[in-house]
Amino acid sequence: MNDPYSVLGVSPSATDDEIKKAYRELARKYHPDNYHDNPLADLAQEKMKEINEAYDTILKSREAGAGSRGQGGASGSYGGYTGYTRATGGSPEFNRIRTEINAGNLEYAEQLLNASQTRNAEWHFLMGSLCYRKGWLDDARRYFQIAVSMEPGNREYAQAMELINRGPAYTPYGYNYSPNAVGCSTCDICSAFICADLCCNCF
């Protein structure tokens, strides 16, 4: 395994709090919610595992080293990737299509869906899932919408709709774009440069 400190991106001399903070940020980044129905979910899961292991290793070694200093922060690792199994119970035909979609055999799943005779809510839902994985987000949304309106009580469809409205939520700390936050005119930049230049010449 890699050095646990470099996995978390901290130096071995970092305090417990710094390590916890770095761990939290990484866990937020690779959280299953950000990779829901994403074909890259397996890679994110792998990262999450690596981070959890690194965090646990560091905590354990520090507890062992510092005796009584081991604080409550242990066992704080996120479990994570469980939300991927879906409720089943539909027709065998659709269950098979679900399996194909989850396995990433999108072309084959599409063939099966197009060949299917039924056009019920589940068909639209599966079509939506397929489109989402292909990256056809607008089509996916419209299929989910039809599924929800055909069967408003279904939790799975409602959840899919909610997810597509939200999308992955992660943005790195300090990188939230807001159109009005940029308060720096060209003039400011020029004067800043002039000042900076003056300073430089003094040295």
Added chain:
Amino acid sequence: MFGYIRPLKDELKVREFEQFKACYCGLCRALKKEYGQFSRFLLTYDFTFLAMLLWDGREEPKTVSARCPASPVRRKTACELSPVLARCAGYSVILSWWKLKDTVDDEGFFTSLKDRFLLLFYKRQYKKASRLYPDFKEAVSENLSALRQLEGQPGATMDACADRFARITRAMAADAAQPEIRRPLEQLLYHTGRFIYLLDALDDLPEDVARGRFNPLVGRFDPEGGRLSEKDSAALKETLEHSGRLIGAAFELLPVGAWTEILKNIIYLGMPQALNRVFAGTGDVNRRRRRAKH
């Protein structure tokens, strides 16, 4: 080619901005070295982004001091020529040539006279690039002709059209050997292509509607006089922002490299800014100038 993919300069560190400029200059030099002086006109921010994304290694990029025809007095700092820069130069020659060809096929003989000339002019460069990168050339020609067919089909959704362009940008990742790097790169580039294609469609919408040209948004929405209603505009923005977030999710799975901080700025700040500008109707400056001429 489109210029939507660039950093939000105000949020870059000065050092990062200098590095970004060096990469831009490096790509320009690669274009000149591989495809001659006039290929420098094909230089774009989009391909600078690609170069940083496909960059090899984590070390600080090596730079050289170089002369620049656009600023003859002052020497510029540019990244050293490298296989990645040469590859990006080749890709940009191939894609630009096909874009010209697309315009020529679209328009009448006289309106596209200039593009017709350019097409002949860049023919030799195009041949060289397609000899070096045959797979990419194949991806471009195949998907663009499929796109052309889709444009004639009434049932084609805007996602189906965007898919063809996105497949082209995704093909730029094909060279990455390890799957754990190639797969995130492919998703990142696929959604970057989708983002560019649909944003460009919105930017062109008034002109396309006025001139009766194909636009993928027309089939999906019902733009009156080339403008989307508030509801349609919100739906389009949402789906593009979703692509943006999938780009971010894919980006976070890539290993940290020499350009990570600048790429982060482009993905999380620069692209939302481009989106907001086009939705506010203050899109690309060059484009507006071009429009004013028509």
